Amino acid sequence: AGWHRARGAGIRVPGTHSINLACSGALTTSMWSTRLLDFGQYKPGLDDGAVDPSFGRRAPGQLTLLARVARQAPIGTIVLSIGGNDMGFGEVMVACISAFMRPWPFEARCKDDPEVRRRLSDESLAAVERKVEAAIVRVHGVMADAGYANGSWQMIVQGCPRQIAEDARYPDTY
Numbered sequence: 001a002g003w004h005r006a007r008g009a010g011i012r013v014p015g016t017h018s019i020n021l022a023c024s025g026a027l028t029t030s031m032w033s034t035r036l037l038d039f040g041q042y043k044p045g046l047d048d049g050a051v052d053p054s055f056g057r058r059a060p061g062q063l064t065l066l067a068r069v070a071r072q073a074p075i076g077t078i079v080l081s082i083g084g085n086d087m088g089f090g091e092v093m094v095a096c097i098s099a100f101m102r103p104w105p106f107e108a109r110c111k112d113d114p115e116v117r118r119r120l121s122d123e124s125l126a127a128v129e130r131k132v133e134a135a136i137v138r139v140h141g142v143m144a145d146a147g148y149a150n151g152s153w154q155m156i157v158q159g160c161p162r163q164i165a166e167d168a169r170y171p172d173t174y
Contacts (some may be wrong), residue, residue: 015077019069021062028131029085046082046135062143070146077154078143082135083131084160087128088119132159 026043030050042052049061049163066133069075092122118124136157139157143153 018072021060021065022081025085025098026062028082028135030059046080047138063140064139066139067146069141070143070148075143075148075153077156078139079156079158080136080139081158081160083128083132086162087125087160089160091118092116132157 027045029047030045031043032041032050032053042050043063044059044061046063047061048064049058051057052059064135066078083085095113099110118133136155144150145169156172
């Protein structure tokens with residue numbers, strides 16, 4: 001299928017039954033990966049899915065799967081870890097690690113990389129925020145359609161951390 005689900009995901013709570021619908025590398029919307037390493041692999045986002053370019057039929061998204069589960073078993077809590085892939089978390093981390101690994105005189109700092117600055121700009125992060133908000137609204141819609149009243153379930157949203165703080169607790173020491 002092209003996605004991976006961690007067994008150690010944060011949804012494991014002793015004494016409860018949990019199911020992980022997340023997809024490693026997915027965005028807030030479904031897509032087929034264009035990355036060289038996983039080209040053509042489906043990444044179900046937090047939506048109803050996308051049309052498979054090879055077969056012309058809809059592949060389910062995470063919301064389609066949630067709707068199925070919500071109609072079969074009671075849901076008390078939904079945990080979302082969302083937004084990191086939309087803002088390019090992996091690419092930013094690679095750029096930062098690469099900058100850190102360069103030899104002295106450390107002229108190429110991560111926070112000065114133009115692509116990193118673009119991805120972490122207020123404008124880019126606001127665009128990701130809009131995508132995350134829309135995805136959360138879609139989750140509420142799926143739960144309402146499955147017969148869940150407001151207040152009968154809860155959602156925990158874990159966003160992605162800002163990788164580069166403008167004000168650091170510890171200044172660069174080289």
